[in-house]
Amino acid sequence: MDGVIMHTKHVSTGTDLTLKATAVCLYYKYSLLPMSITLRQPSPLVDGVSITPNGTILEVKWQDSAPSRYHAYWIRHNCHCTDCMETESWMKRIPARNIPRKLTLGKAEIDNGSLVVTSNEDNHTMRYPLGWLKSVSYSTEDLDEKSTQKDIKYKTGPVQTFEYEEISKSGDIYFDWIQAIENDGLAIVKNVPCEDKKVGEVFDVESRDNVTNIGFTELPLEFHQDMPYSESPPGLQLLHCTRLDPSVEGGASVFVDLHHAAEQLQKEYPEHFATLLKVPATFQKIHDEDERPSFIVYQRPHISVNTKGKVNAVFWSIYTEGPLQVPEELVEPYYAAYFKFAELIENSPTKIRFQLKPGDCASFNNRRMGHGRETFKLNGGVRKLQGLYINIDDFKNRVKIEYLKRGNLQNLKRIGDQCGS
Template sequence: MNCKLTRNYIVWTNFPFETSFSPCYTTTLLDLQYIMFISTQVARATLRVLLRQSANTCSQRFASTSKNSLPVVSAGSGETSHLLQTCAKKKSDPLEYENLLQASLGSHVKNSQIVQKLICQDGMVDVTWKDDCTSRYHSKWLWFNCFCSECMQPNSGQKIVKPGNIPWKLTAVNAKEFENDDGAFIEVQFKEVNHIVRLPQEWLKLYSYSTDSLQAKSELKDPPYFTQGPIKAFDYQAVSDTESNHYFEWLHNLNLSGVTVVTNVPTETGASGKVGELIGPVTTTLYGKVSDVVAVENPINVAYSSISLDVHQDLMYYESPPGLQLLHCLRFCPQVTGGESLFIDAFYAAENFRQEHPHHFQTLLKVPATFKKIHFDRDNPAAYLYQRPHITVNSHQKITNVIWSPPFEGPLQVSEELVEPYFEAYQAFAETIHKAPVVTHRMVPGDCLVFNNRRMLHGRNSYELNGGARHFQVCYVNTDDFIQRVQVEHIRRKTGQFAKRVGNQCNF
């Protein structure tokens, strides 16, 4: 296999192994994990070696600032625009994720014949695919996901089979392939009952739960770390066209790097909400839908003063804290000194923390901290109290959630033997965060910072007004609305990619 690295692409030719994509495949670095998933194990291993070998050459676009060589992306690298070009340059689409994901919703779509061999043994179905990968499926798993009209409503894609109607004991005894106008399927019969399970072949492969498949799909959702600026900017009018590539590039970059800035937003009250509504409904919080961030006397929030704000996340005392935060600059007079916005990638900091302090990392996985907002001297009294650990990982040990909000931490309420280990781990994590790379951005009127509140720690330098004014407004959009919109846009554009992990504790 040959690899030619160009300024914008990696071109792979002369593959020594069987793949389902074309003999010449032009790709960005972001596509490599996708290739690893659809290729054979040999292909994945080979591509990983080549990726490591080309890391130095690609350092301007994927830099590593850690001694542990954590992968990093700069939002200013133009990676998303390269992805858009790549989508147009592919000679063939090796896995139609649009079809696969629509199939998972119950849509009737054409899917390809990709099964090489089917075997029923030990009450399970073993599938060998045409790329020589293998998957094994339990009988109950197959029935619980059956596509027949008795089990799934065709139009909605919702299950209608009642769990109690599926036998406790179920043994697959016969499996066969067949094709019709809707594509290629497999049918499975059982020993105990006269019911035939029907599943699309591509859907079945996509949802394979073999160890290799689960690991590969988990890696597809890894976002690159964001540790150096500048923060990529997008024009408000351009992204307002939700059918445009500018809109998709904005969402994709926001999903990758965790922070973007939308420029030329009208400097009028409530405009941040209009930016947010391009993605999803604006969330109503304790502070309303859109709130002002401006220095006042006797502030009810430390943000409503001119002192510096250490990096943190907002509203971590909520059961489901907001996903996206939109911070819109209405006024920022030239004579105002300081007040720059600060960002640290919490995923990057947490991964460094795991590698440098594995024992403390385990402590912060299991000991729940207290987060609170108790304040009655305000128009809208608040009494929020919530316990959760600072860090969460999934079954593949991928970091899925980081919580860091010192201004809103309450008294630790755990068993005595956990108190000292917790504070040792807490202080070590605070040190790691303090040493992490900080991305700084000074707002100008019309800027709207849009960032992932579940991933990016944000703060602010102190400032002096010097006779000027600094007036921001803030609003939030729910994580679920953001991540589903990103995935919808990937499906519509047939990019073959999953939305990246966003820090909402999802186990994928």
């Protein structure tokens, strides 16, 4: 559950690394070290290149895979020459007006690991490294292979756990940890030091009176994501249990994979699925009685898909749902679909339950997992969790860089950030 906005922060790339919260220091630990990555790829072998008679499509026949076709506009727009592209930063220099509206390709040949092509109308000679050209092929097979929404094996077993000390000492174990979050949506780090430091970037989840947020009570919490009313909800959440007195009863953490439930809805109830793609639910944060009031209302469908119809985001939180504001004829279909989706989430085979102990840090992807909590009784004791959010772009970047450091060019899986790929 989110805290008051003032006390929360989505930490993102380039953030101030003087952060004191232990869990986030662990997360950023290896980004401080000098590193090198390379996007250079071995040159794939080519059987031949050809241009269609009308000059609008270039085809490359790869020796080891299906051919790729590139349109003349695409070829011209992605020219790698220094007039068209800043090669150090991969930034384009070519404005749309410089691409002829009628454009045909003249001749194409392979020269020393590069494709060299000329365009007729503006007499431009273009050059592309073959490794790069293959990596950005948009054939159906290649797009499927690179898709970040590929079918995955959903986790139904125990959560992967890691030791704080081991992650601190080994970049490879760090990589295993963030990969576990990428693959399963959730991993636990054990024995994270419980320094009770007050820093602006963390929020505390502790039972107290006069709360503005149900997270700060003894009540159970249904599966939810934090802050779906935000245009960019938090990416990762690091939820660190810093204190749990022996007198405290209950309060187990529960998690569910919302992407699994959405895919189940798609498979078994396609009509309901279509409704939840189309009808915008209302999400809101309204704290009108606060000293610092909030009034945020955001309408978005519960589920979104990429161009291939694969689920690429889910937004779910009963706590921050506001009144539906859609045309009348959509209200009943919405509720039928909403009830079914809620049922699938509640009964999901991916549901998992465990008790966080002091030193345990549940690290999970808020874009993919719903989290909740069973009811608890303090019985005079203290139960304290410290939470921290990490921006989804930062997580995506960090995992990708770790892959690239190891020469692995694969794309990430199921990040839940509505990426179109």
